[in-house]
Amino acid sequence: MSDQRACAENAGENLLLENLPTDVLLLIFWYCDDVSLGRLSQQCKRFNDIISDDFLWAKRSRDAIVTNQITNEVQSRSFCSLSLRDKCRISANWKRGRFKEKIYFSHKTRYMPWLSLGSGILWLSKGTCILGYRRRHDGLYAQAPHFTLKGHSDDVCRFVATNDMIISGGRDGTLCGWCQATGQFLFCRRTSHSSDINSVSVSGNIFVSGSRDKTVKIWWYIDAEHRCNLLKTVDVHDRVWSVSCRPQGEMCAVGSAGYHHIPPLHIYDLQQGKEIVGLNGSFRPGAGILDIHWESPHTFLSTGYDAFIRLWDIRTGSNVNSWEDPFDSAIYCIDSDNLHTILCGMAQHGRVQLWDKRQHNSLQMYFMSANHSSPVYSLAFDPCQLFAALDQSLNVMDFSGYKNAAISYM
Template identity: 45%
Template sequence: MDIISLPESHKNDSNIRNSNKKFCLHELPTDVLLHIFKFSDLSTLFSLSCCCKRFYNIISDDSVWRTRSKVAVMTNQSSEDVIIRSSKFLNAKQKCRISVNWKLGSYVEKCFSTRIKFMPTLILEKNRLWMSKGENIHVFRRQGSFIHWKNPLFVLSNGHCKDICHFVKIGSLLLSGGRDGKICAWSEDTGHILFNKNCHGVSDVRSIDASNDIVVSGSRDSLLKVWRLKRTSLSEEPIAIYNVVNALWSLAIDPTTKNVCCGTTGLFIQESIKLLNLENGTVTSFPVKKGIAIFDIKWESPSTFLTCGYDSMLRLWDTRTNECVCSWMDPFDAAGYCLASDKCHSVLCGTAHNGRVQLWDIRMRLSVQSFFCKSPASSPVYSVTFDPCCMFAALDTSLNVLDFSGDLRTRNDYRSTWGG
């Protein structure tokens, strides 16, 4: 039998077929898939995790999400201030998922109503929510997004005889300023009032802040007063008094307790933002158009702070250059009443109309999202605070809680309104 020898090209056909074999994505090694997934956007990752069990298990690994979670909008938990008021600490994948809900406006809203109109202030903690209502401060037990509205833990009272304008918490001490010109302090542990001091006569204490043993108060009489805080009392007389010409509306002490920034009505002079150095008494002015009141101030770092006010602008200022380094215009041209920040890049701004809170990412020029809180009337948002899962907004007749933590399909997306 003769042996037929095949051509050389035919001998290599099987090798060619093997070399041309195409691998499917799901057949790639896990370490290769992990590397590929790091370059995928969030929507692609969520879609891939639904393809098969292997993809789901791989994408559930924190290493895929860790880098993204550190810069996620509203949920990064990179600041200690956010961590201490968070009801739970999220893993990397949860941070990215819930951040998408914030961006798309996917939430469940709960509304706790009152019959009397107030201008409340909020302070959020892990298990508690503090809220001023008239001349009292109510303390509610909190479980995630649920507030025990009808059964407050206790009520801080017997201090003011008129409405509280603003209050702050320093350690276990609550300090408040009211329309009666008084500064009052309560003990968090006992709920008892520690002192009740008439500090500004007939003028209301519109703003107050405290850090370490320093208390700063501002009022409509244009006087900024600096007080020494003792264990259970305030110094008999202020250790410093400054006349800022215009009525004071807001103030905040920086994280180093070296400077206090105050916002005024700006009626008589253009410099409605002033920076007072508490160590040497020097005052630096930041120019804003005349008549632009500054309603809220929040420090981002020892050298930068945010402001919002009557001109519908959110601004970032730098004390090293004494200039506004970036600004953002409200898409609906409404005044900003209050601010809340994660001290990273996410900012909430409560506005003057329709119970609206605007979400900003300071790395972007356009706003991220709008949240319209349910309200029987077109109420301003007087105070806003948040943790990664929930937003708490205080309107004149309600407390509105927006929960972003669920696997939600409903959307309240307004980005197309301003081209987002």
């Protein structure tokens, strides 16, 4: 009897999970969800080493929301490259609303700021200036801006950072340009428009500006002379809120106010200055387009006062997908990873909404602390951090940590 009991005990020992071969454990772990894998990795060093293997995380990371780092646009603004396992872990933090929040530059004056995110620097408009702050792993070096760009006599409305240049339009109707690498002032076109320049966009050496004066202007920048010449003026017959050039050039999407029986969305040829694609869509009066983001050479996202995000395909001229804000709020700004993720800044309560394009309902919402009444005028993100520009602060949410949510003030 004692021999039989000993054999049974030895057989039981051999059946323990930690005694199985590595390839068998990999197969078992393949069927576990992310939460189970996280708990198993804490059981022993061997499990942690096995679960760290890229085999388990390759497919999961490709399907991850926010953190996939597949597209060039996301790679260009990412502060660091993530392991496959970290991509899945941080993606779970985004979906579950786990983050640490920092609030920068609190002030009493109310602005309508805009921002642009790069891998090493964040550009933020504040009044008549554009400020450049160096990034760090948990936010910004906020003691003093690394760059201070000046040239406008009134508030900056919009700017774009691309092609080693920063181009801005202001309420003074002025178009200004700086070198992004050095902050050197390059050019200034006073009274480019007779009213506020609400949006600017760049495609190579072509600049496009859209204004409250109901016109879109196309400019040609001459590098050697640091000068831009007017090529075309397009009369939209309605207030222009947004312009966005297709990354490959030749086309520009224009969003207007949606009044006077004029559709709020247009596609113009940059060479001829003529509308070339008729978009089929129904908009109620006043459903102006406030922001546009190109996803590919043929598709782009639009959003605005009607509380919808719409995906358009210029090959068919139609709206191929749409997502509606659950609280029927106007959407001021939009950003995307050009794959699965959409983030929107809402007009009320300092709210940012996260969407997965593969689902109809939104995944998560984030409320900016200490300023619940402000719209989110502009936002940008990389796999680890969300930057949201409010009227009296810049809020940064860091999703890369392991601990519960917290708030700190800078």
